[in-house]
Amino acid sequence: MELPEQALAGGMDAARGVVRVGDTVRRPGMRAGVKELLLHLERVGFVGAPRYLGTDEKDRHVVSWVDGDVPVPPYPEWAMTETALVSLGRLLREYHEAVASFSPVAADWSTEWADPHGGPTVCHNDLYPENVVFRDGVVVALIDFDMAGPGRPLWDLAIAASEWAPLHAPSARPAAQQGLDAVRRVGLLAAAYGLAADRAEDLLDIVLEERAHSTQNILKQAAAGDPVWVAHVNEPGFAERTAADLDWLDAQRAALQSSTGMPASGESAAEGRGRPTR
Known part of the structure; x- marks a missing residue:
């Protein structure tokens, strides 16, 4: 069963096409440096960032969804x-x-x-x-x-x-x-x-x-x-x-x-x- 895509609002620019799919976030583009950074953070055991998971069938970059609350303006x-x-x-x-x-x-x-x-x-x-x-x-x-x-x-x-x-x-x-x-x-x-x-x-x-x-x-x-x-x-x-x-x-x-x-x-x-x- 294909999971639905949910556009991410708040701090995200909707035009960037960043969406949540299940326990992942899909991004149409990602700098090579950012990919290297996320992989490094995983290697050294830093848990306070998403994990880089590769690309999907639409050639979007996939990172793990970090569960929790994200404040948006006006901040609570x-x-x-x-x-x-x-x-x-x-x-x-x-x-x-x-x-x-x-x-x-x-x-x-x-x-x-x-x-x-x-x-x-x-x-x-x-x-x-x-x-x-x-x-x-x-x-x-x-x-x-x-x-x-x-x-x-x-x-x-x-x-x-x-x-x-x-x-x-x-x-x-x-x-x-x-x-x-x-x-x-x-x-x-x-x-x-x-x-x-x-x-x-x-x-x-x-x-x-x-x-x-x-x-x-x-x-x-x-x-x-x-x-x-x-x-x-x-x-x-x-x-x-x-x-x-x-x-x-x-x-x-x-x-x-x-x-x-x-x-x-x-x-x-x-x-x-x-x-x-x-």
């Missing part, structure tokens, strides 16, 4: 808890440790959102809440590696901090993220990841780099006529929100740097310093 409360944030930091650390031994042959990585400086680690580069899987309120897997590419590990952590803390001016945040203590939350994320206190300033510098790169890319794609980004740029207040974010980050820099040098809630300072660093 269970996706924005401190427990969720800490679990993301820990899983991101585990991913970076797993990929540290990866030596890809392919070089066809996406460059759209990747670290323009490159780096030693194949980063995920798309760490929005809709690209992770939850079970019982805890992040258990990263999905959708289409934007993966070489970069500095802190590039991934900067993206995660920006979108999960979130590092946006309160006036620029969606309703679901109003009331979140972003300064405290970025500290929790950094501690869970194992960021050394003396790398706090580096992280904040890379947050600003990533924000500028992302904004430039959005404007470039909008100028090229991409309908998604044209609509985004034409939303009322786009430029004002972008400027407000930068002003807020500047005003909060000292507090953010102090926060990222502190241990996670319930952990002693000695324990925090004992974590591995990057």
Whole structure:
């Protein structure tokens, strides 16, 4: 009996033709580098990513379906808890440790959102809440590696901090993220990841780099006529929100740097310093 195909919504662009079939996900295209990455993660025993399973009769790439809950905007409360944030930091650390031994042959990585400086680690580069899987309120897997590419590990952590803390001016945040203590939350994320206190300033510098790169890319794609980004740029207040974010980050820099040098809630300072660093 042939299993039905279910189009995947949420963070997925429907035009990409990504569908679920039973316990698998089928993709019309996949970069050779992403295939190598998923196979490497399986070899080293990293369980927080889909498994690459080959191709099907329609020449689509097949990966395993990761069971759980995936939040989509507007993000539900269970996706924005401190427990969720800490679990993301820990899983991101585990991913970076797993990929540290990866030596890809392919070089066809996406460059759209990747670290323009490159780096030693194949980063995920798309760490929005809709690209992770939850079970019982805890992040258990990263999905959708289409934007993966070489970069500095802190590039991934900067993206995660920006979108999960979130590092946006309160006036620029969606309703679901109003009331979140972003300064405290970025500290929790950094501690869970194992960021050394003396790398706090580096992280904040890379947050600003990533924000500028992302904004430039959005404007470039909008100028090229991409309908998604044209609509985004034409939303009322786009430029004002972008400027407000930068002003807020500047005003909060000292507090953010102090926060990222502190241990996670319930952990002693000695324990925090004992974590591995990057």
